[in-house]
Amino acid sequence: MMAVAELEAGMISARTKAALAASKARGKQLGGFRGRVGTAEDTAKARAARTLKATQQARSIAPIIDRVDPDRTASLRGIARALNDEGVPTPSGEGTWTAATVARLRQRLELS
Secondary structure: HHHHHHHHHHHHHHHHHHHHHHHHHHOOOOOOOOOOOHHHHHHHHHHHHHHHHHHHHHHHHHHHHHOOOOOOOOOOHHHHHHHHHHOOOOOOOOOOOEEEEEHHHHHHHHOO
């Protein structure tokens, strides 16, 4: 029984190595993260960069919102509908505009 188990283990190892080699040949990156864990300073820099990017995106959309709602009387849902109708991409670039997305955008514009 032991000899059969050793033979099976060897066959499993050979199949695994062959599958990994084939996957690597197709261009798949094997293995996990080999870098280092970010420090508190790295995290703060990344957060600042994301905030700056989000603020810049909000400012680029502000003229469109001003054109859609010049007197600031339209509902958030109405603005979202207009942005969707015009094909304006959302800040994430995915999905559609919602009232909540417009509200967050306006809040960001007020803070900046």
